[in-house]
Amino acid sequence: MNRVCEYYFAPQSPWAYLGHQRFVDLAKKHAIRIDLKPIDLGKVFPISGGLPLAKRAPQRQAYRLVEMQRWSTHLELPMNLQPTFFPVAADSAAHLIIAAQLAHGTETALQLTGAIMRGVWAEQKNIADTDTLAGIALDCDLDGKALIKSSETSSVSAEYERFTNEAIANNVFGVPWFVFNGESYWGQDRLDFLERVFQE
Numbered sequence: 001m002n003r004v005c006e007y008y009f010a011p012q013s014p015w016a017y018l019g020h021q022r023f024v025d026l027a028k029k030h031a032i033r034i035d036l037k038p039i040d041l042g043k044v045f046p047i048s049g050g051l052p053l054a055k056r057a058p059q060r061q062a063y064r065l066v067e068m069q070r071w072s073t074h075l076e077l078p079m080n081l082q083p084t085f086f087p088v089a090a091d092s093a094a095h096l097i098i099a100a101q102l103a104h105g106t107e108t109a110l111q112l113t114g115a116i117m118r119g120v121w122a123e124q125k126n127i128a129d130t131d132t133l134a135g136i137a138l139d140c141d142l143d144g145k146a147l148i149k150s151s152e153t154s155s156v157s158a159e160y161e162r163f164t165n166e167a168i169a170n171n172v173f174g175v176p177w178f179v180f181n182g183e184s185y186w187g188q189d190r191l192d193f194l195e196r197v198f199q200e
Contacts, residue, residue, distance in 0.1 A: 019188025
C-alpha cells in the first residue's frame, strides 16, 4: 500500500486552517508521508465552477460564517470570522512554503504552513506582505529574509505552477483536498473518512 497522502491546499483558506493540524497529527499517528502541494485557487476556481467569496450569493456567504463559527467552537481553535486581511493574495505565502520545503523538508514546511494559516485567521496578519511572512518564518526558527529571497526564484514559481496544474488535472475544485491511494477527499470535514483508510 502506498503510504503517501497528497495534500492540496491554499494558505488563505479558512477550511484548510481548521483542518491543517488535525491532518498533520493523523498522518503522523498512522505513519503516512505527506506530499505537500500549495495551489493557486484563483486558477482552479474558474475551471472547476467555483467562485471567489465576493461573487458568491449572500445566503452562501452568510452560511459560510455560521459553519466557520461552529467548527471553530467544536475544535476549540481561535478564529476571526472576518479577519482584517481577508480576502488576501496568498501567492507569496505559497511560494514561501515551497521554498521552506525545498530547503528544510516537509515537516518544517508543514509547521510554517500552520503558522501562516494562524496568521490570517487568529492573529490578524497580512500574509501578502513579505516582511510579515519573514517574521512568521522567524517565529518558526527559520531565516525569514533568506527564505523570502529563495521563495522569489523561478524554481519555486515553477513548483507552484506545477502543483496548481496537477490539481486541475486531478479534478481538484476546493481545499483542503487529500488524495490517498488514488481516492480523493475534499474538506477538513472528511478527515474522519481519511483516517479510516489510513487504518486499513
